[in-house]
Amino acid sequence: MSGTWYYIFTLAFFLFDYFILAMGLNIQYGETGILNFAYIGFVAIGAYVTGVLSLPSSAGTGQYYILGLSLPFPVNLLLGGLTASAFAVLVALIALRRLRTDYLAMVLISLSLVLYDVCNNYVPLFNGADGLYNVPEPFAAALKLNTNSFIPFFAAVTGVIALFMWFVMSRVTRSPAGRTFRAIRDDEVVAAALGKDVFRQQLKSMLIGSFYAGIGGGLLIQFSGSFNPTAWLPGETFVVFAVILVGGVGNNIGLLVGALLVETLLVHLPAFLPAIPGAPGLIEYFDAVLIGVLLMVMLWFRPQGVVPERARRAASFGVKARLGTAAGELAEHVGSARAPQATTEPVALTTEGSGP
Amino acid sequence: MTSVTMPETGGPGDGSVILRCEGITKAFQGVHAVNGAAFDVVKGQVTALIGPNGAGKTTLVNILSGSMTCDRGHEFIGGTEVTNWPSHRIARLGLMRTFQLSRELGGLTVLENLLVAPHQQPGESLFNVFFRPRLVKRQERAYVERALDLLDTYGLYRLRDNRAGELSGGQKKLLEISRAVMVSPQVLLLDEPMAGVNPALIDRIGGYILDLQRSGVTVLMIEHNLNVVEQICDHVIVLAEGRTLATGRLSELRQNEQVVKAYLGEVIDAGTDR
Numbered sequence: 001m002s003g004t005w006y007y008i009f010t011l012a013f014f015l016f017d018y019f020i021l022a023m024g025l026n027i028q029y030g031e032t033g034i035l036n037f038a039y040i041g042f043v044a045i046g047a048y049v050t051g052v053l054s055l056p057s058s059a060g061t062g063q064y065y066i067l068g069l070s071l072p073f074p075v076n077l078l079l080g081g082l083t084a085s086a087f088a089v090l091v092a093l094i095a096l097r098r099l100r101t102d103y104l105a106m107v108l109i110s111l112s113l114v115l116y117d118v119c120n121n122y123v124p125l126f127n128g129a130d131g132l133y134n135v136p137e138p139f140a141a142a143l144k145l146n147t148n149s150f151i152p153f154f155a156a157v158t159g160v161i162a163l164f165m166w167f168v169m170s171r172v173t174r175s176p177a178g179r180t181f182r183a184i185r186d187d188e189v190v191a192a193a194l195g196k197d198v199f200r201q202q203l204k205s206m207l208i209g210s211f212y213a214g215i216g217g218g219l220l221i222q223f224s225g226s227f228n229p230t231a232w233l234p235g236e237t238f239v240v241f242a243v244i245l246v247g248g249v250g251n252n253i254g255l256l257v258g259a260l261l262v263e264t265l266l267v268h269l270p271a272f273l274p275a276i277p278g279a280p281g282l283i284e285y286f287d288a289v290l291i292g293v294l295l296m297v298m299l300w301f302r303p304q305g306v307v308p309e310r311a312r313r314a315a316s317f318g319v320k321a322r323l324g325t326a327a328g329e330l331a332e333h334v335g336s337a338r339a340p341q342a343t344t345e346p347v348a349l350t351t352e353g354s355g356p
Numbered sequence: 357m358t359s360v361t362m363p364e365t366g367g368p369g370d371g372s373v374i375l376r377c378e379g380i381t382k383a384f385q386g387v388h389a390v391n392g393a394a395f396d397v398v399k400g401q402v403t404a405l406i407g408p409n410g411a412g413k414t415t416l417v418n419i420l421s422g423s424m425t426c427d428r429g430h431e432f433i434g435g436t437e438v439t440n441w442p443s444h445r446i447a448r449l450g451l452m453r454t455f456q457l458s459r460e461l462g463g464l465t466v467l468e469n470l471l472v473a474p475h476q477q478p479g480e481s482l483f484n485v486f487f488r489p490r491l492v493k494r495q496e497r498a499y500v501e502r503a504l505d506l507l508d509t510y511g512l513y514r515l516r517d518n519r520a521g522e523l524s525g526g527q528k529k530l531l532e533i534s535r536a537v538m539v540s541p542q543v544l545l546l547d548e549p550m551a552g553v554n555p556a557l558i559d560r561i562g563g564y565i566l567d568l569q570r571s572g573v574t575v576l577m578i579e580h581n582l583n584v585v586e587q588i589c590d591h592v593i594v595l596a597e598g599r600t601l602a603t604g605r606l607s608e609l610r611q612n613e614q615v616v617k618a619y620l621g622e623v624i625d626a627g628t629d630r
Contacts, residue, residue, distance in 0.1 A: 171486065176471070176479030176496065179464070183472045186461040189423055195447035195475035195539070204482070250463075311465045313517045317500045
């Protein structure tokens with residue numbers, strides 16, 4: 001496989017993986033309004049758990065980690081996703097029940113830092129700052145894949161998983177459950193006044209989103225074969241935020257566009273560009289600058305993102321269109337004149353002056 | 357508190373009390389916004405809650421609807437004590453509300469604002485979404501039909517696909533009422549439904565409220581427009597400094613010196629021989 005194809009399949013993997021990560025954050029932030037600044041922590045949990053479930057016992061490997069069960073793919077991946085979800089429930093029970101918006105965001109970003117420090121410094125957990133490595137490549141032995149053939153194979157596997165997860169997420173977001181999430185995003189107080197158990201719904205959203213984070217993280221460690229704390233610095237959460245803000249909050253297709261623009265073109269492509277003479281390594285730091293500039297431009301000129309959230313029209317519910325009755329005309333008369341031939345009789349309340 | 361004779365039931369109710377508050381008290385850093393408010397709302401009636409600005413009316417509605425907790429006192433809906441229950445549980449008992457400043461779900465369409473209202477929809481369960489899609493679809497169609505009927509009645513049909521955030525102030529008031537009606541509430545709390553709307557629309561909203569009363573809904577509304585109160589309300593509760601000052605018909609309350617002093621003031625002076 002030529003170097004160009006290697007790059008293309010690597011970029012394709014990151015496109016699909018970040019699409020999954022963006023869908024997870026989008027249901028939390030874009031659909032339910034939860035500012036989860038610890039999102040990358042849930043990605044890391046998924047990655048580490050997938051890794052240690054896939055690796056053999058740590059004895060004699062030169063690494064220190066828990067578990068080491070040699071579980072096959074995708075069992076380890078699913079368990080990685082479920083562990084991230086379980087952790088999200090724990091966090092939600094502590095933080096989400098009592099805190100809202102800004103305060104919740106502060107607690108979550110603190111949680112992200114604590115998680116990072118624990119994983120970085122407590123070596124017996126996930127091998128500390130060195131992280132996990134030599135993680136077995138899924139199906140590589142069974143299909144006799146070498147490094148060159150594994151990359152396109154696993155990019156395709158990730159693509160299929162992303163497609164399936166997109167289908168599932170679309171069903172959720174287009175269902176009444178998704179509508180309730182968006183109601184909570186727009187106004188928690190109103191949603192509660194309409195009989196919605198806001199905490200329970202937010203918990204559900206955290207659970208789904210964190211499962212996606214865990215799966216995305218698990219795919220990362222399976223693709224690269226290694227994962228260490230430099231891969232999930234707390235600031236990485238904002239790259240996923242940039243994906244959904246640029247692509248379009250609340251729109252799954254927008255997330256794919258966002259993943260393409262931000263993760264594929266801005267984060268990974270510069271690493272493959274030739275070095276600037278006299279400043280080797282400089283180009284790799286351009287991604288943060290470019291993402292920052294792109295975010296500012298988008299928020300200024302197109303805050304709804306490249307592909308905005310779509311309004312669900314009445315026709316899409318499969319109910320036949322009807323002609324509005326005369327009362328329906330009122331909509332056009334509000335603010336100008338009394339509606340003609342109303343179905344509900346108006347009462348003459350305004351003929352005299354009102355009270356104090 | 358001055359007690360004035362209870363009026364006869366104007367609507368289809370049986371005269372029983374559907375909403376009762378006893379000694380509701382709420383203080384913010386030592387300042388009592390509500391200070392022992394106590395009154396009954398009779399089933400099937402339209403009851404007005406009036407009082408000067410700062411009397412604690414909106415705080416009381418927030419407490420009654422569960423948006424806020426009280427420090428002391430008791431609230432009963434249809435005989436069930438619901439003191440300090442969370443909003444969603446009170447709503448599921450059949451008490452719905454609107455807000456003083458309209459709070460539409462701006463990112464949702466007008467139709468979706470109504471569709472989100474029914475409690476515990478089958479489609480809110482992810483199990484049903486994936487494993488009982490026919491049930492979800494059937495229920496969703498029923499909700500859509502009802503929502504479109506209501507939008508038609510309330511004059512918002514043509515705006516059904518617009519985002520709610522794009523509506524005018526008057527349209528938002530109508531949307532809030534129709535959204536609350538979507539779940540066929542037992543009790544409807546309206547926080548200044550006539551505030552900031554044009555005279556023609558005030559007439560229409562008044563008509564809608566009387567229609568709701570005829571269909572069996574009990575209405576408790578905060579209102580400053582005394583013409584509206586006089587013509588559509590069976591009963592009036594006057595709140596001042598967080599306490600229930602008096603209750604009765606508006607015509608009776610106009611003769612009550614405490615009420616005149618606290619709230620009615622100059623308007624009554626002009627019409628009476630004092």
